Structures are given as structure tokens and as C-alpha cells.
Amino acid sequence: MRNHRASCVWSVVATIVAGSAHAAEWNANVAVASNYIVRGLTRSLDHPAVQGSIGVQGEKHWAAGLWASSVELYEGAGRHGEIDYYLSGELPLSRDWRLNGQVTRYEFIAETTLFPYDYTEAAGSVSFQDTITATVAWSPDYPYYTRLGPVSGERVMSYELSARYPINRHVQVLAGVGHTDFDSQGRAYNYWSGGSEVSWDRFSLSVSYVSSDGDARRLFRDLATQDAWVATFSFRIR
Numbered sequence: 001m002r003n004h005r006a007s008c009v010w011s012v013v014a015t016i017v018a019g020s021a022h023a024a025e026w027n028a029n030v031a032v033a034s035n036y037i038v039r040g041l042t043r044s045l046d047h048p049a050v051q052g053s054i055g056v057q058g059e060k061h062w063a064a065g066l067w068a069s070s071v072e073l074y075e076g077a078g079r080h081g082e083i084d085y086y087l088s089g090e091l092p093l094s095r096d097w098r099l100n101g102q103v104t105r106y107e108f109i110a111e112t113t114l115f116p117y118d119y120t121e122a123a124g125s126v127s128f129q130d131t132i133t134a135t136v137a138w139s140p141d142y143p144y145y146t147r148l149g150p151v152s153g154e155r156v157m158s159y160e161l162s163a164r165y166p167i168n169r170h171v172q173v174l175a176g177v178g179h180t181d182f183d184s185q186g187r188a189y190n191y192w193s194g195g196s197e198v199s200w201d202r203f204s205l206s207v208s209y210v211s212s213d214g215d216a217r218r219l220f221r222d223l224a225t226q227d228a229w230v231a232t233f234s235f236r237i238r
Contacts, residue, residue, distance in 0.1 A: 027065075028054040031234035036069055039158060039180055040191025040212030041223050043082070045072045051234075061090040071108065073117060074145060075222070081109040100125045115150045117143050135160045142182075146219050155183035164197075172197050174208060189216035191225070202236040 029052065035042055036049035043049075055065020067084045088102035101124045108117045123137035135158075142156040162176035177192040195208030208230050216224035 024056045024058045026054070026056050026238055028052070028237040029234055030237065031232055033069075033230060033232040035210075035225075035228060035230045036071060037210050037225050037228070037230060039160075039178055040189065040210065040216055040225050041220055042225055042228075043069070043071045043073060045075065045222070046228065047072060055086075061092070063088045063090075073108070083107045083109065096129050098127050100127065115143065115145065115152070119143060131165060132161070132163050135162070144220075145223075147221050151182075157181045157183065170198055170200055174206070187215075187219060189213055189219060189224075191216065195230075204234050204236075206232045 031051040033044075033049045033051060035046050036044040036051070049070045051067070051069040053065060053067040055063055055067075057063045064087045065085075067086065069082050070079050071082045072079055084104050084106050086102055086104040088100060091099040093099060102122070104121050104123070106117075106119050106121065119139050119142045121137055121139040121142075123135055125133050125135035127133040137158040137160075139154075139156045141152075142154045143150070143152040144154065145151075158178060158180045160176060160178040162174070164172050164174050166172045173194075173196050175194045177190070179188065179190050181188040189212060191210070191212040193208050193210040195206060197204060197206040199205075210225050210228050210230055212224045212226065217226060
């Protein structure tokens with residue numbers, strides 16, 4: 001069933017891409033991260049993760065593709081994989097402002113069959129000069145595992161404010177803060193990060209400090225990131 005869903009999602013993406021292939025630009029990259037963290041929660045149990053992506057960017061402000069990473073969602077699960085299929089569109093409002101919308105399907109390979117982690121997310125953002133970005137994301141079927149047990153099909157809202165400031169053509173400073181709210185459970189937590197990125201030619205290296213608040217640690221225990229430094233080295237293939 002999961003493979004069928006993934007095939008359907010990718011078929012839709014492929015159809016859109018094929019219809020505009022003459023006006024599209026392909027891109028791909030590979031990366032190694034010292035820790036895979038999503039909104040203050042580790043998906044690799046503080047272990048390194050191998051990641052990669054392939055996508056296509058259209059001339060008319062759309063993009064589609066897939067992103068993958070090795071994951072370890074809970075103690076004793078062992079290494080398996082995550083594949084995310086996405087479709088996004090951008091609307092320039094002026095020279096400085098733009099809107100962006102994205103739908104992403106998250107699929108997890110070889111995770112426990114008793115508690116599937118797959119979910120879908122829709123996100124919208126507004127950016128100013130590609131420097132400051134405010135994002136709101138919503139998932140109607142988010143699954144998660146807490147110290148109180150598993151919760152599936154949860155409605156979740158996340159709010160993020162991120163900034164990137166270029167020091168020069170090779171170095172930029174990064175910062176972000178976010179809040180995640182679990183609709184029906186009355187649970188919420190905050191997270192934040194700060195760091196820098198150095199890039200040259202097709203290579204980049206980012207180092208960030210990531211943390212989450214006490215509510216996250218009480219709810220998720222070892223999955224909640226506390227005072228973690230994360231380094232990511234990536235290479236752009238195309």
C-alpha cells in the first residue's frame with residue numbers, strides 16, 4: 001500500500017515535470033549531517049545521517065522533486081530511510097517580497113508496521129529579500145511517539161521565523177525560532193537555532209547550534225534536542 005501511494009505521488013510530480021521539461025532546470029545534491037533534526041526533534045537519535053535530493057525548477061516559479069535521508073526514529077529501530085516528495089510554487093509580489101507554497105509527502109521505509117510514521121504537510125511562507133522568512137505549516141495526519149505512548153492522525157501547526165544574512169559571497173549567518181502546536185492534545189513546544197554557512201563552488205559547510213525548550217524534553221524525552229551542535233557538509237552534483 002505504501003509503495004502504491006509513493007508511486008501515485010511521484011507520478012503526479014513526474015507528469016507536471018514532463019509537461020514543462022523544456023523550460024526546467026534539474027538539480028541534485030548529496031550531504032552528510034552530524035545529526036538530522038526537524039523542528040527541535042532528532043530523527044537520527046543524535047547520530048550522523050546521509051542525505052540527498054533530486055529536483056527540477058521550472059521557469060514559471062514551480063519546483064518538484066524528492067529528498068531522502070537515513071533515519072533512526074526510536075531506540076532499537078536501527079537505520080532505515082525517509083523519502084519526501086514535494087511540489088512547490090512561488091509568487092513574486094514585488095522586487096523584495098515573495099510568497100511560497102509547498103506540499104510534501106513524508107514516507108518512511110522499513111519503520112515499525114505497528115506504528116507507521118508517514119504523513120502529509122502543507123506549508124506557506126512569505127519572504128523579504130530572501131533574508132527573512134515567516135512560515136506556517138499544517139499537517140492533518142501527523143504521527144508521533146511520546147513518553148505517554150503513540151499518537152497518530154494528529155492535526156499539527158508549526159510556525160517558524162528564519163533569517164539569513166550574507167557576510168560576503170561565501171559566508172552567511174543563519175538563525176531561526178519556531179513553535180509547534182498539537183491541536184487536539186493541547187501540547188506545544190518551542191525550538192530555536194543559530195549558526196553560519198560557508199560555501200565555495202559546489203561545496204558548502206554549515207554549523208548550527210540547535211535547542212528546544214523544557215516542554216519538548218518532557219514530551220519527547222531523548223528525541224528532543226538539547227544544546228546540540230549540528231554540522232552538515234554538502235556537495236551540489238548539478
